[in-house]
Amino acid sequence: MEDDDAAPHLPMDILYxxxxxxxDPASLARLASSCKFWRNLIKDPAFLERLRRRHRDHGFTPSLLLGxxxxxKKRSSSGLWKYYIDKTRCLAPSFMRMSELSHFVGSKSARNAIKPLSLETFIPDLGASLxxxxxxxxxxxxxxxxRQSEVATPNGQALNDLLCVCNPLTGETFEIPSHRYVPPDHYALFVTNDVNIYGCMSQSFQLTGIWIKKGDRFICECYSSKTGTWTRSQGVPHLxxxxYLVSSSATASGGVIHWLxxxxxQxxxxxxxxxxxxxxxxxxxxLPxxxxxxxxxxxxxxxxxGILLLIVQGLQMLLWKHSNALGTDSSSWVLSERIDMRSSLPQRVATLGIRAKVRLEMFRGKSGTVVLWIDEEGLFVFSLSDRSMRRIDSAHVTKKYFLCPYEIDWLSCLAITNLVVDGSLSLDxxxxxxxxxxRTLMGRNLATNGAS
Structure with a gap:
């Protein structure tokens, strides 16, 4: 567009x-950075609220997953700590951007030589704190x-966990006080969007620790960012x-946690x-x-x-959705998609057919991202939205080490940051x-030159 202040030459009802x-959030951000007209339209609270309502109903949005x-694994070796005398060296978690994972098509895959980013990239001056x-x-x-505490009980059991919650987008860190109990079986995070009397939006969170006693009793303690304290929940429900509980497959959303x-x-x-x-x-x-x-x-x-269930049968992937309106038996599930992965998998694996060993590791239902472990091949990221396959080819990541998908709530990002791509005003x-x-988190998903 020649003039940043000029509106496109189209009827206004079409423009709106x-x-x-x-x-797609990346496309929306690029549009907002192109000129003031689009920027002002997208920044309008009424537009953001309509977008938020529509967002609840749409399908997978791949760009919600930033990486x-x-x-x-080399840093997390049990004996590594004692060899680092310099406690200012940052050994915080690393970050791999989705935009820089190499695409994989059949037997062809480019190798990714890009060095992963450190959490210190987003939260400066971490030193040895994390x-x-x-x-x-x-x-x-x-x-x-x-991080598990180095202090242990006489029987060798860790006394408590050291916890921290951070927001890489804003650079905030929240030190969480230790709870009084041994490490829980699960942690779940719930984020809430808050609007004050002036219409400004912020976010608060609740970190929940869950202990499963004797395999069937649930004990819960919650930390609130608003109060800064842990609170023991009332009641001890029994399974x-x-x-029996399959603790490795859990998903949390909207104040509830689901387990298989x-x-x-039987x-x-x-x-x-x-x-x-x-x-x-x-x-x-x-279950169906x-x-x-x-x-x-x-x-x-x-x-x-809603609840989504993903199954691998041979080289096919089945996606089931639960319909709340139909009840609580197996008829309340609907087979949404049946996906043939043969054209996306490594050629050796596709040739093996039903003998191939492909296992589901993680599933993120908002972005439609699936992490797969393929024997003798490693970790792959499969998108349910566009059927693309990417290889996680970092030499220091394996299925045995902590790998956490990082999804954003992009509507809140746009509202809270007042469109961080906006370059029309002087920025503090x-x-x-x-x-x-x-821009660092988005990588190549977002243009690096904002509008001026």
Missing amino acids: KIPTHIS FFYQD NFYKPIASQDNFLVLR MHGL CGSWK MSLTHVATLHIGNMELSYLE PEAKRNKAPVLGSSADG AERQKTQGRW
Whole structure:
């Protein structure tokens, strides 16, 4: 556009409709950075609110996943700590951007030689404060880091966890006081968008630790960023008699946590158990028959808060969605997609057919991102949205080490940062830093030259 102040030469009613048809956050940000007309239209609170309502209903948005935080396996060696006398050296988690993972098509894959970023890139002057912390959870811009305390009980059990929650986009860190108990079985993070009396938006979070006693009793303690304290939840719900919990497959969203459950009698998966944190109640949903015969499905939460179930059968991937309106039995599931992965997998794996060993590791339902472990090949990222496959080819990441997908709530990003790509106004120091972090996180997904 020749003049940043000039409006495009189209009827105004058409111009106002154009941004409403954009669902990709990177494209929306690029449009906002092109000229003041689009920027002012997208910054309008009414437009953002309409976009937010529409966002609850749309499908997968791949660019919500900016990348992966992980703790380098060489850095996390149990004997490494004592060899570093210089405690100012930063050994915080590293970050791999999705935009820089090499694409994989059949038997062809480019190698990625780009050096991963450090968390210190987004939060300067960390020093040794987050050394050896491992990313364990993320939601809507926030990242939870954990390191087991070096202090132990007489029987060798760790006394507590050292915890930190940070926001790489804003550069904030929140030190979480230790809770009084031994490390929990699970941590879950819940993020809430808050609007004050002046209409300004901010975010608060709740970090929840869950202890599963004797395999069927749930004890819960929650830390609130608003109060700065841990609170023990009332009630100790018990799992339904005859069921056992598959603790490795859990997903948290909207104040609830879902787990897969199996039956001791049938020795197979039968239900999804949902723990409602607010009232500490458990509810159950029967799985579809195909999932009951599968040994390793994974759960996810959709953009609208629904439950998603992903299954691998041979070289096919099945996506099931739960319809709340249909009840709690297996008929309430709908087979949404059946995806043939043969054209995306390595040629050797595709040739093996049903003998190939492909296992689901992680699933993020908002972005539609699946992490796969393929025997003798390594870790791959598969997109349910465009069927693309990328290789996680960092030499220091394996399935045995902490790898945490980093998804953002891009509507809140646009509202909170007042469009960090906006270059039309003079920026204060903090806003300039936020703009730099946004572009660094987005990588090649976002143009590096803002409008002026």
